[in-house]
Amino acid sequence: MSIIKTEHLSRYYKQGPVQIHALQDVNLTIEKGDFAVLAGPSGSGKTTLLNMIGALDKPSEGKVWLDGHEITNLSRRQTSHLRRDRIGFVFQFYNLIPVLTAYENAEFVLLLQGVDHDIRKKKVMALLKKVGLEGLEKRKPHELSGGQQQRVAVARALASDPAVILADEPTANLDSHTEEGLMDLMEDLNREMGTTFLFSSHDPEVIKRARRLIVLRDGEIISDKRMSPESSDQSPEDSGV
Amino acid sequence: MVMKLAFRNLRRNLRRSLLTVTAIALGTALALFSIGLGDGGHRQMIENGVRIGQGHLTVQREGFLESPSSSLYIRDPGPFLDAVTLSPYVDNAYPRIRGEGILATAAGAEGVMFQGIDPAMPGEATIFRDSLTEGEFLTDFNAAQVVLGKKLADRLKLALGKKVVLTTQDAGGEITSTLVRVKGIFRSGSGTIDGSICLMPMGYLQKALGMGEGVTSIAIYLHNPFKQEEALADIGRQLPPGPEHLYEWQTLQPDLRDYVVIDDAFGYMIYAIVLLIVAIGVLNTILMSVMERRREIGILTAVGMENRDVMKMILVETVFITFMGITLGVIIGLGVNWYFSTYGLDLSSLSSQNDWSLAGTVIDPVLRSHLRPHRAVGLCLAVFLLTVTMGIYPAWKASRILPVEAMEKP
Secondary structure (H helix, E strand, O other): OEEEEEEEEEEEEEEOOEEEEEEEEEEEEEEOOOEEEEEOOOOOOHHHHHHHHOOOOOOOEEEEEEOOEEOOOOOHHHHHHHHHHHEEEEOOOOOOOOOOOHHHHHHHHHHHHOOOHHHHHHHHHHHHHHOOOOOOOOOOHHHOOHHHHHHHHHHHHHHOOOOEEEEEOOOOOOOHHHHHHHHHHHHHHHHHHOOEEEEEOOOHHHHHHOOEEEEEEOOEEEEEEEOOOOHHHOOOOOOOO | OHHHHHHHHHHHOHHHHHHHHHHHHHHHHHHHHHHHHHHHHHHHHHHHHHHHOOEOEEEEEOOOOOOOOOOOOEOOOHHHHHHHHHOOOEEEEEEEEEEEEEEEEOOEEEEEEEEEEOOOOOOOOHHHHHOEEEEOOOOOOOOOEEEEEHHHHHHOOOOOOOEEEEEEEOOOOOEEEEEEEEEEEEOOOOHHHHOOEEEEEHHHHHHHHOOOOOEOEEEEEEOOHHHHHHHHHHHHHHOOOOOEEEEEHHHHOHHHHHHHHHHHHHHHHHHHHHHHHHHHHHHHHHHHHHHHOHHHHHHHHHOOOOHHHHHHHHHHHHHHHHHHHHHHHHHHHHHHHHHHHHOOEEOHHHOOOOOOEEOOEEOOOEEOOOOOHHHHHHHHHHHHHHHHHHHHHHHHHHHOOOHHHHOOOO
């Protein structure tokens, strides 16, 4: 069952008289429970594609479906609700709210949804425990390490039980040890909770763990492979990245 | 959540928030002080004006205002005095004879405004009694006495006990002259008043001008000058019918009225400029804080916060800063007003000639603040509305931030 579908998706930017094609005619389907990675060099269109799927940006052409609903032409309010209820985001620079504690950051989306205090508390505490931040609930982002901040971001992304978690270069600012821990966490969540993950990354560690690898170059998909456990041992270069 | 974020944002940049609060507080306090001092000054002027002049309200014959002739007199003031003193708004009512004439001595002649008063009535002509510098005040209802200003006395080379002739029109429209002796000399602080007003006993003038028991006006003083409209309606209903009319001081002393109106208008302009500067400061602070938090606002909207909540958050910050500023400003403003209403602001050293006359009245060189509650509330509302209105633009701008653009770079 597909959770994300794009059809002839294109995104152009105007730079003076020149039109830059960030994304060209991308047709992609992500199945429920996928642990997929969008790979490719810088400027290949990974983040642009994630932004379209995450309703953070509108395509110049083409359509996007999320969980069976077309999201391309929603109003600003509708896209806010969609992002709040159906999509979890994990960004490269953590993007936590600096004035809120770890607990409050994880709780934020639930507050926007109007979830009752008791349910919120139970859920957030369980999520923070799951991402290994038990005891650090009251810390503000600047009091946490990069890895811990990214774990808060994961907890925040999971809080609303989204249809998909979109992670844009989530390990780019982490050391290898922290990166491994974070990827383990997301793999566990994918396995245990069935959460769909779609990453953008050119990090070999992330690509190695992908069960599906979609390679982009110059805004186009140049390969889309299901990875067997054996093939996941191959190097990114072997995968066409 | 919106409130929590707004308060935390303000606390995060505490110094900037406090500076903005201080700017609003100082602007509000300054405006409150100016209003208090301005209103206090006007109140003093009006009170002195009506004390020297003809009361908050005056009963007099129609046409007397345009041509103050002794022939336009109230023949029987009794029923009018009864009607006036029945009103709960009235503190005192004084029958008077007012007119224009010439005071002459061997040294010269001067045009004067003369007032015939009953010296036995408590509270009558206190402003002249209090400023008496030589001799005594009028002592007898029927005596041929005069109390005049120092400037007038000097011009006519008059001293205590000296004779002076008043020439004026009598009740029958004929020119008449009468001789009086100088009983006292006052120095009010106003060169205009000291050079043009003289007081005489009413009984003496009634006889000299052939008025019988008549007077030219009844000066009415109110318990609360701010209830003048109500008093006017109440007394107006009770006056006996006839050619006598009830006038407000604004009609009888248009110079004073115009001065207060113009000075108020000028004051409003100054307050508006001060408040506008404060409001622009608030706009700058909030706009700067929005621009600094562009990325953060992008994150909030990326994870699902609605634009209207972003707008609400910025407006809550503006409202809170404004509220704090106004509260602090009111505390400072009330404190300053209390000080200057108790101890006054002494400006006496600023006048080289020691002449404190303005708009036909005398002002007290020690200004006392008088802040009326509705003026303070009005100002606070104006500050609040102006600054919060200024917050709308940054709030709207914040709500238009697109997450994909705001989060491009850290």
